[in-house]
Structures are given as structure tokens and as C-alpha cells.
Amino acid sequence: xxxxxxxxxxxxxxxxxxxxxxxxxxxxxxxxxxxxxxxxxxxxxxxxxxxxxxxxxxxxxxxxxxxxxxxxxxxxxxxxxxxxxxxxxxxxxxxxxxxxxxxxxxxxxxxxxxxxxxxxxxxxxxxxxxxxxxxxxxxxxxxxxxxxxxxxxxxxxxxxxxxxxxxxxxxxxxxxxxxxxxxxxxxxxxxxxxxxxxxxxxxxxxxxxxxxxxxxxxxxxxxxxxxxxxxxxxxxxxxxxxxxxxxxxxxxxxxxxxxxxxxxxxxxxxxxxxxxx
Amino acid sequence: xxxxxxxxxxxxxxxxxxxxxxxxxxxxxxxxxxxxxxxxxxxxxxxxxxxxxxxxxxxxxxxxxxxxxxxxxxxxxxxxxxxxxxxxxxxxxxxxxxxxxxxxxxxxxxxxxxxxxxxxxxxxxxxxxxxxxxxxxxxxxxxxxxxxxxxxxxxxxxxxxxxxxxxxxxxxxxxxxxxxxxxxxxxxxxxxxxxxxxxxxxxxxxxxxxxxxxxxxxxxxxxxxxxxxxxxxxxxxxxxxxxxxxxxxxxxxxxxxxxxxxxxxxxxxxxxxxxxxxxxxxxxxxxxxxxxxxxxxxxxxxxxxxxxxxxxxx
Numbered sequence: 001x002x003x004x005x006x007x008x009x010x011x012x013x014x015x016x017x018x019x020x021x022x023x024x025x026x027x028x029x030x031x032x033x034x035x036x037x038x039x040x041x042x043x044x045x046x047x048x049x050x051x052x053x054x055x056x057x058x059x060x061x062x063x064x065x066x067x068x069x070x071x072x073x074x075x076x077x078x079x080x081x082x083x084x085x086x087x088x089x090x091x092x093x094x095x096x097x098x099x100x101x102x103x104x105x106x107x108x109x110x111x112x113x114x115x116x117x118x119x120x121x122x123x124x125x126x127x128x129x130x131x132x133x134x135x136x137x138x139x140x141x142x143x144x145x146x147x148x149x150x151x152x153x154x155x156x157x158x159x160x161x162x163x164x165x166x167x168x169x170x171x172x173x174x175x176x177x178x179x180x181x182x183x184x185x186x187x188x189x190x191x192x193x194x195x196x197x198x199x200x201x202x203x204x205x206x207x208x209x210x211x212x213x214x215x216x217x218x219x220x221x222x223x224x225x226x227x228x229x230x231x232x233x234x235x236x237x238x239x240x241x242x243x244x245x246x247x248x249x250x251x252x253x254x255x256x257x258x259x260x261x262x263x264x265x266x267x268x269x270x271x272x273x274x275x276x277x
Numbered sequence: 278x279x280x281x282x283x284x285x286x287x288x289x290x291x292x293x294x295x296x297x298x299x300x301x302x303x304x305x306x307x308x309x310x311x312x313x314x315x316x317x318x319x320x321x322x323x324x325x326x327x328x329x330x331x332x333x334x335x336x337x338x339x340x341x342x343x344x345x346x347x348x349x350x351x352x353x354x355x356x357x358x359x360x361x362x363x364x365x366x367x368x369x370x371x372x373x374x375x376x377x378x379x380x381x382x383x384x385x386x387x388x389x390x391x392x393x394x395x396x397x398x399x400x401x402x403x404x405x406x407x408x409x410x411x412x413x414x415x416x417x418x419x420x421x422x423x424x425x426x427x428x429x430x431x432x433x434x435x436x437x438x439x440x441x442x443x444x445x446x447x448x449x450x451x452x453x454x455x456x457x458x459x460x461x462x463x464x465x466x467x468x469x470x471x472x473x474x475x476x477x478x479x480x481x482x483x484x485x486x487x488x489x490x491x492x493x494x495x496x497x498x499x500x501x502x503x504x505x506x507x508x509x510x511x512x513x514x515x516x517x518x519x520x521x522x523x524x525x526x527x528x529x530x531x532x533x534x535x536x537x538x539x540x541x542x543x544x545x546x547x548x549x550x551x552x553x554x555x556x557x558x559x560x561x562x563x564x565x566x567x568x569x570x571x572x573x574x575x576x577x578x579x580x581x582x583x584x585x586x587x588x589x590x591x
Contacts, residue, residue: 006490010386011394017383018401021458024420025404027428039435041428088309095306107307114318116574117567118519121540124547124557125321125328131337148317151310180302209409212522216548226411230526233415240419240426247412 031244050245058242060223060231067228067249073139074225075253077218078208080143085150085203086196092151093158094184098170108156115152123216130217142217146207154199161195162188197261205254225250325564328557335551346558357534357542364449365538369517371453376460376513377506383461384468385494399469406462414526417455445532452524452536459523460516464509471505472498511574518566539563 026041032050034043057064095101096108119126126145127136135141165188173187189196211226218224223231229250232243329346333339349355383402387395405413420428421443430440443451475498483493499506521541524530530537530545537545540563547556 007390010389014383014386014390014398018398020420021401021404023428023432024416025401027420028416037431039432041432084313088313091306092310095303099303099306101303110314113571114314116515116571117564118516119318119321120522121519121543121560121563121567122318122321122325123544124553124560125324126317127548128324128328128333128553129316129321144313145317148313151313155310181305184306211410211526212544226409229411229415233418243415243419247415251408251412 028244028247031241032248034241036241050241051249053242053246054249058228058232058246059235060228061220065223067246070223070225070228073222074208077139077143077146077214077224078204080140081147081150081207082200082202082204084144084147085154086200088147088151089154089158089199090189090192090196091184092155093160093162094188096155096159097162099180108159111152111155115156119149120212123212127217137218137221139218139222142213143207145217146210146213147203150203150206154202157202158195158199161192165191201254201258201261204257208254322564325557325560328554329561330558331554333553333557335553339554342554346555349555350558350562357537360534361537361539361542364534364536365518367449368453368456368536368538369514372457372460372517373510373513375453375457376464377510379457379461380464380468380509381499381502381506384465384472385498387465387469388472389490399465402458402465403462405459406466410522410526413455413459414523417451417527421451444528448528448532448535452527455527456517456520456523460513464513467505467509468502471502475501507578511578515567515570515574518570519563 023041027037030037030041030043033048034045035047035049036044038044053067057066059065060070096104130136130141130145133141135144169187169191170183173183178186209226211230214224215227215230218227225246229243229247232238232246328339330341330343331339332342332345350358353359383398387398390398408416422428422430423440423442423444425431425434425440427440427443429443433439433441479497479501480493483497488496519540521538521544524536524538524541525544528536530541539559543556543559543563545556546552546559550556
């Protein structure tokens with residue numbers, strides 16, 4: 001009897017903590033798919049009128065713009081960042097996992113320290129650096145700056161993936177006459193496909209979600225989805241229905257990417273040797 | 278180890294050529310990350326120290342002004358500084374315990390209930406990490422809006438309570454909760470996986486001996502979680518000192534600087550008031566605090582333990 005009573009107390013405590021959040025999430029979805037809500041969480045009438053931004057114009061500052069251009073900007077920004085993180089981290093992770101060189105331990109601890117000191121606080125200096133190198137207000141430059149924030153931890157992740165691969169595979173490839181680069185490109189990259197997927201999602205997701213870099217380094221002329229949501233919130237008359245709908249639209253693509261990449265990349269030939277024989 | 282491998286590998290390359298190849302391959306494997314890290318970490322690091330001694334303004338005209346920015350900071354010539362220091366301290370000493378204790382509490386409780394329910398609650402609490410900062414900020418702004426259109430006010434209206442101006446009454450509390458539950462979502466994930474890896478025998482043995490839920494948690498589980506708790510505390514301490522994005526999104530530091538913390542004040546004085554020099558000097562103080570904290574934390578944790586050598590070296 002006492003045990004059942006204990007269980008109920010646990011459920012009640014957890015629910016009490018969870019209820020404010022459940023109210024927030026329910027209100028969000030109720031607002032997206034209805035004309036208005038009453039009592040905070042009860043949708044009044046099912047309607048998709050909030051999604052009219054998909055085919056009509058939306059305000060951006062004093063001008064009007066269309067969502068698809070903004071969507072493509074965000075996609076470009078996040079993809080550049082994702083590719084940069086993937087390429088740089090797989091290269092460096094391989095070297096750190098397999099090659100002994102002077103300063104390797106220093107390099108690894110450096111990455112940890114860099115990760116601990118968030119790059120966000122150096123934003124002022126990065127602003128001037130991009131300003132003087134004429135990369136400010138341009139998507140690729142800012143995307144590289146954003147990607148560099150994820151590199152310290154990404155390098156550690158990539159090193160972890162390479163560490164799991166047996167050394168015999170590499171040795172036999174090198175005896176067959178592969179150079180280091182060929183080993184990396186032909187043998188290892190196919191073997192750590194899931195890891196590459198994870199790294200790409202990592203770089204892509206953080207850039208897609210990023211706000212402060214985009215807001216500071218790409219103002220006005222280059223709208224992205226995150227800055228669009230913020231600018232709609234900052235206007236005088238706020239229409240929560242449209243903002244909620246755009247927020248939902250903003251959150252969905254990483255989810256699709258994740259499902260898509262998971263299907264494509266989880267079939268890794270980890271146990272199959274070099275994938276040739 | 279090196280000698281052992283060389284015995285097996287074919288002796289085609291001479292020693293000199295071999296070492297050249299090694300250096301050469303190292304060069305193209307490492308250069309991209311070294312370039313990016315130099316360009317976006319080390320040069321900005323130096324640059325922020327240089328800008329801190331100038332009077333850079335919105336027209337990007339500048340000249341060296343010596344220590345004026347730092348005098349303004351430390352001689353309290355800026356009337357806002359005491360208030361911001363107080364805000365920062367309140368913010369950190371309430372967000373950090375909220376995160377660690379809250380996450381421990383939630384993960385200990387979810388461990389005791391059945392699987393479906395615990396997955397449900399964990400999803401609810403992990404949600405903040407999944408949504409973008411802008412959307413998380415939007416949810417809090419909208420829920421606690423002072424008019425009758427805010428979520429909680431509109432619920433209160435149903436009970437006949439007039440709208441409460443949440444952001445004017447207790448802005449700091451909202452900011453602390455928004456950031457604290459963000460920390461809780463990560464810490465809960467770490468703690469639950471750590472608890473799952475504790476052998477069941479320990480808790481069972483304790484329960485047979487008649488230990489209550491509180492005693493099992495206090496004397497068996499929490500001591501075994503020492504390492505995750507320490508890493509999470511260190512991690513969140515650093516992140517709360519440096520982070521300002523969520524505060525910027527939810528209140529923007531207002532109303533009347535009530536929620537402005539040190540990192541946010543640096544950002545605002547640079548990009549809102551366009552005093553880039555002054556903003557940089559605030560950042561420099563932050564960077565130095567970071568470095569001191571890092572030294573202390575590394576002393577506690579020991580860097581050596583984190584970097585194990587790779588198993589075999591070619």
C-alpha cells in the first residue's frame with residue numbers, strides 16, 4: 001500500500017513541474033492551427049490561415065519579402081557550416097587518432113579549453129575581423145565563423161569515431177601501397193559514415209538554430225529564419241499566430257534532415273573490413 | 278611502439294623520405310582546423326585586447342585612449358556597473374543550483390516510475406534543447422506577456438484574475454527559470470544515463486535492507502554520481518557566465534537593466550550603444566575571469582585524465 005502511495009506522489013510532483021511547460025507547448029500548437037485561442041490552451045476553430053506566409057509576403061523591417069528566399073539563405077548558411085565542420089573535423093580527427101606528432105597532447109587540450117571558453121564572448125572582435133577582411137554581411141564568411149565554434153568539440157567527436165576502427169585495416173591498406181591521404185579517403189571515410197552523418201548534423205543544426213551570430217553579423221540585408229522570427233517579435237503589433245506558424249516551419253527541416261540522413265548513413269560496413277573483399 | 282610497427286611494414290621508403298611523408302601528411306590533415314581556430318579564436322582574442330584600449334565608435338574611427346575604458350569600469354564611473362555585478366551574481370548563484378538540483382531531482386524521480394511515463398517526462402524536459410533559441414525565447418515572451426493575450430494571463434482570466442505584468446514584477450525570476458530549465462534538460466540527460474549505468478544490485482541490496490527512497494538516493498546513488506555532477510557543474514558554470522543569448526531574446530536586458538548580466542552588457546554596449554571600445558573592455562574582463570576559472574577547474578579535474586594517448590602509434 002505504501003509503495004503505491006509513493007508512486008502517486010512521484011507522479012504528482014513530476015506533473016506539477018511539467019504542467020507549465022505542457023501548457024506552453026499546447027498553447028503553441030493550438031495557436032498554430034487555429035484562428036485564436038481562449039483560456040490560453042483551447043483552440044477556437046481549426047484553420048490553416050496562419051500558414052498564409054508560405055504563398056504571400058511577410059514583413060521584414062519596413063519592406064515585404066517572401067519566405068522561400070529566406071529559407072534558401074538559411075539552408076545555404078547551415079549547409080556551408082555543416083560541410084565545413086565535417087571536412088575539417090574528419091581530417092583533424094584522423095591525424096589526432098592515428099599520427100603521433102609533437103604537440104599532439106597540447107593540441108587536444110587546446111581544443112578542450114577553446115570549447116570551454118565560448119566563442120560567443122569574442123563576438124565583437126569577430127565582427128571587426130570580418131569587417132576588415134570584407135567577409136561581413138556575407139553568408140559564407142559568417143557560416144565559417146559559426147562553424148569554427150563547433151570545431152573544438154567536433155574534433156574530439158571525430159577522433160572518437162576513428163579510434164573505434166581497428167589498426168589492422170589501416171596497416172593492410174598501407175602495405176597495399178596507400179598513402180595516408182588515400183587511407184583516409186578510400187578506407188576510413190566509408191567506415192565512419194554514421195560519424196560523418198553525426199558531424200554534419202551537428203554543424204548543420206547549430207548553424208540552423210543559431211541566433212546571435214546571424215543577428216549580429218548578417219543584419220538587415222540578409223534575412224535568415226531565426227532573425228525573421230525575432231524581427232516579427234520586435235514589431236509593435238505582434239501576431240502570435242503567424243509567429244508560431246513560422247517557428248514551426250523553422251523547426252521542421254532539421255528533423256527531416258535527421259530522418260533522411262539516419263536512413264542513408266546507418267548502414268555502415270563497420271564489420272566488413274575494407275569494404276572491398 | 279614505433280619500432281615494433283616498422284618491423285612489419287615494407288622497407289621500401291628510406292627513413293628520410295618516410296619522415297618527410299609523415300610531416301607532409303600531417304600538414305594537410307591539420308592545416309584546415311589550425312587555420313580556422315587561429316582565424317576565429319586566436320586573432321579575435323588578440324583583437325579584443327587591442328580594441329579594449331581604443332575608443333572605437335559606430336563610424337569605426339578609433340585611436341588609442343589607454344586605460345580610460347578600464348577606469349570607467351573599475352572606478353565606478355559607469356553608474357550601471359554595481360547593478361550589473363549584482364544581477365550577474367544573483368543570476369549565477371540561482372541558476373546553477375536550480376540546474377543541478379533540479380536535474381538530480383527529476384532524474385531520481387523518473388528512475389522510479391514505469392518506462393512509458395518516464396520517457397514522457399524526459400521528453401517534456403528535454404524539449405528546450407531541441408527547439409532553437411529564438412523559439413524558446415518566443416515561448417517565454419509570449420507565455421508571460423503582460424496583457425491578456427499572454428498564455429498564463431489568458432488562463433488566469435478564466436478564473437477572473439486581472440492580467441499580471443510578469444516582466445515588470447519579476448523579470449529576473451523568468452530569466453532564471455528559462456535558462457535553468459535549459460540547463461536541466463542537458464543535465465537530466467547526463468544524470469539519467471549515469472544512473473542507468475549503476476548496477477541494479479546496489480539499489481536492490483539497499484532496498485532489502487529497508488532503505489527509503491531518500492536514503493537510497495542520498496547514500497548510494499548521489500555518491501556514485503560524483504563525477505557527472507562535477508562535470509555538469511563546471512560546464513554550466515562556464516556556460517552561465519558566458520551566455521547571454523537567451524536573456525537577450527527574452528528581455529533584452531530590460532526592463533531598466535533589471536536582467537542585464539555582465540556578458541550581455543558587453544554585447545549591448547558594443548552593438549546597441551555602438552561603444553565598441555567599452556564593450557571590448559567588458560569582454561576582456563570576462564575573458565580573464567574565464568581563464569582564471571579554467572585554471573582552477575583544470576587543477577580540480579586534471580587535464581591528463583581527459584587526454585589518453587591513442588593505443589598504437591604508427
